[in-house]
Amino acid sequence: MSDVNYALVSVPKGASAMAERMAVLRVATGRGVTVDSSTAVAAAEVLRLWRRQVVQLRDAGWGPAQGVRFQYLRNCPPSGVEMKPAAGSPRMRLRSCTCQSVCPWCWSREVARRSFDATVAALERLGETFERGETLERRFKLVVSTSADVRIDSKREPGASLDQLVGSLGRAKHELGKFAAGFGLLGVVSPGKTGWVYSQRAIALVPCDRPPGSAATKTYDPPTRRNLAKAVARFARYPAGMLRGDADRAVRLLAARGSYRLLRFSGAFATPGRSAPDPDIRVDPRAHTATPDLPTAAPRGFDGDHELPAPARQ
Numbered sequence: 001m002s003d004v005n006y007a008l009v010s011v012p013k014g015a016s017a018m019a020e021r022m023a024v025l026r027v028a029t030g031r032g033v034t035v036d037s038s039t040a041v042a043a044a045e046v047l048r049l050w051r052r053q054v055v056q057l058r059d060a061g062w063g064p065a066q067g068v069r070f071q072y073l074r075n076c077p078p079s080g081v082e083m084k085p086a087a088g089s090p091r092m093r094l095r096s097c098t099c100q101s102v103c104p105w106c107w108s109r110e111v112a113r114r115s116f117d118a119t120v121a122a123l124e125r126l127g128e129t130f131e132r133g134e135t136l137e138r139r140f141k142l143v144v145s146t147s148a149d150v151r152i153d154s155k156r157e158p159g160a161s162l163d164q165l166v167g168s169l170g171r172a173k174h175e176l177g178k179f180a181a182g183f184g185l186l187g188v189v190s191p192g193k194t195g196w197v198y199s200q201r202a203i204a205l206v207p208c209d210r211p212p213g214s215a216a217t218k219t220y221d222p223p224t225r226r227n228l229a230k231a232v233a234r235f236a237r238y239p240a241g242m243l244r245g246d247a248d249r250a251v252r253l254l255a256a257r258g259s260y261r262l263l264r265f266s267g268a269f270a271t272p273g274r275s276a277p278d279p280d281i282r283v284d285p286r287a288h289t290a291t292p293d294l295p296t297a298a299p300r301g302f303d304g305d306h307e308l309p310a311p312a313r314q
Helices: 015-028 039-059 069-074 104-125 158-176 225-235 247-256
Strands: 006-010 082-085 140-146 150-153 182-191 195-207 217-220 263-267
Touching (some): 015 039, 015 104, 104 263, 182 247
Antiparallel strands (some): 006 082, 182 263
């Protein structure tokens, strides 16, 4: 098998596809690329970076990049844009690689799209859908908050930051549950310049009369389809370190994150009939060995009234 030469067919105008594009292309292409006017260029650049990273992941010994799966990873179909094999491309069955922890296209499909669907469903359950020209009084506003990045030295094992991140997600769930009608939480860990970088994000529907949080919180009101796409894209932003970072550290991270729940929906965001979090973002089923705790990255933005615990520094 060989590489498929993809050609852009169209740029879907739907809000879900917009969220999928914005979550990946704005982060992964660097400066000088505008998604709205240069979508084809941006998608081609992400594809190039991804194929280069697949080679490095294979050389670093990552299991899913070995053997026949190597080419399926390199040919994983782009998401958020409609692209098809160009004339002269090899005839082969195309399928998603399902490695959403590292593949930008599967991240877009699995993380951004699921987050968008959960947000729309939450608004519908609460009767907060928005139509053009509508002026009805609203009960809830949609907000997204992000934490500051915590950088971990490469001498530490990635499982340590994952342990601390999961604990922080649990505390954030408890605090947000006190006032939010529903919310999603996402923990992100990726290779940094010298080690790992981790942070967490929250998307929530909170009462309209709740005071604004810190600068790390952004309100998306009214909840038009375009605003929903922007909110979800900020919440589900792809971690560029998985695409541009050191492959050896990426492999160590992927091996450590097997059983962690890093994407969670609660309240109005949760699937009806389910009390447990939605399925995990996972790639490698191998478990990790826990290592000592590291500093916590608590999400900012709801901390204006001290709703969330302060980061625990050691």
